[in-house]
Amino acid sequence: METPGNLFVVAAPSGAGKSSLVKALRSFDARVYPSVSHTTRAPRGQEKHGREYYFASDAEFDSMVGNDAFVEWANVHGKRYGTSKKGIQDRLAKGEDVLLEIDYQGALQVRTAFPQAILIFILPPSWEELRSRLENRGEDAPEVIELRMKNAEEEMAQVGKFDFVIINELFESALFDLKAIIHSQRLKYASQLRLRSDVFESLNLS
Ligand SMILES: Nc1nc2c(ncn2[C@@H]2O[C@H](COP(=O)(O)OP(=O)(O)O)[C@@H](O)[C@H]2O)c(=O)[nH]1
Numbered sequence: 001m002e003t004p005g006n007l008f009v010v011a012a013p014s015g016a017g018k019s020s021l022v023k024a025l026r027s028f029d030a031r032v033y034p035s036v037s038h039t040t041r042a043p044r045g046q047e048k049h050g051r052e053y054y055f056a057s058d059a060e061f062d063s064m065v066g067n068d069a070f071v072e073w074a075n076v077h078g079k080r081y082g083t084s085k086k087g088i089q090d091r092l093a094k095g096e097d098v099l100l101e102i103d104y105q106g107a108l109q110v111r112t113a114f115p116q117a118i119l120i121f122i123l124p125p126s127w128e129e130l131r132s133r134l135e136n137r138g139e140d141a142p143e144v145i146e147l148r149m150k151n152a153e154e155e156m157a158q159v160g161k162f163d164f165v166i167i168n169e170l171f172e173s174a175l176f177d178l179k180a181i182i183h184s185q186r187l188k189y190a191s192q193l194r195l196r197s198d199v200f201e202s203l204n205l206s
């Protein structure tokens with residue numbers, strides 16, 4: 001589907017730092033609207049329904065799948081996660097930028113539905129660092145960390161299908177890269193025309 005807003009999709013193995021990067025980006029770029037996904041996994045410590053996720057039962061998730069309410073959904077680490085159509089289509093149609101923080105299976109489904117979507121993959125600098133970030137985050141049980149490390153192999157093998165790759169070694173440098181990708185999309189002709197129609201009009205351009 002062609003829409004005036006930019007659709008950014010950020011994927012990464014668990015622990016690579018995508019939530020931290022997107023949160024930091026949001027703190028000074030309120031024009032990137034993060035979509036809130038639905039999931040059947042349980043909330044973690046500080047997570048709130050409707051903020052990090054909409055936490056859904058299996059039956060609720062089944063019913064949304066049955067009603068064709070998702071742009072994409074996938075099984076990730078044994079739980080289901082999905083992006084609702086309602087959450088993004090209106091915003092994109094209004095010309096707003098939307099950012100999805102989802103797994104690679106979902107990212108590839110989004111590309112089918114929205115061929116102009118910009119797919120960004122975030123890599124950790126090493127396996128050791130990935131494990132230590134998962135351990136230091138202190139949110140997941142040891143067996144959950146093992147499953148996430150194991151799944152990371154399959155996830156990282158998909159990096160070549162993405163448009164951009166960011167290596168999150170130094171946080172500030174990775175954040176700079178993410179900002180640069182987003183900013184470069186906004187400098188494209190169609191985006192500039194939409195965002196700065198006042199300038200285009202005063203210069204008699206269109
Ligand atoms: N396909 C898909 N994946 C999602 C969605 N929301 C989150 N995910 C992915 O599910 C995985 C697990 O997310 P989460 O449980 O929050 O753990 P985290 O990756 O450690 O932060 C991550 O790869 C997320 O990017 C979604 O709506 N669709």
Ligand SMILES: Nc1ncnc2c1ncn2[C@@H]1O[C@H](COP(=O)(O)OP(=O)(O)O)[C@@H](O)[C@H]1O
Nearest residue numbers: 014015016017018019020133137168169170171
């Ligand atoms: N560049 C970095 N250097 C060191 N630690 C980082 C870096 N980026 C993120 N982290 C830390 O790694 C852990 C995992 O990051 P998080 O954003 O939760 O990852 P994801 O959302 O990809 O699962 C968090 O404790 C976070 O503070």
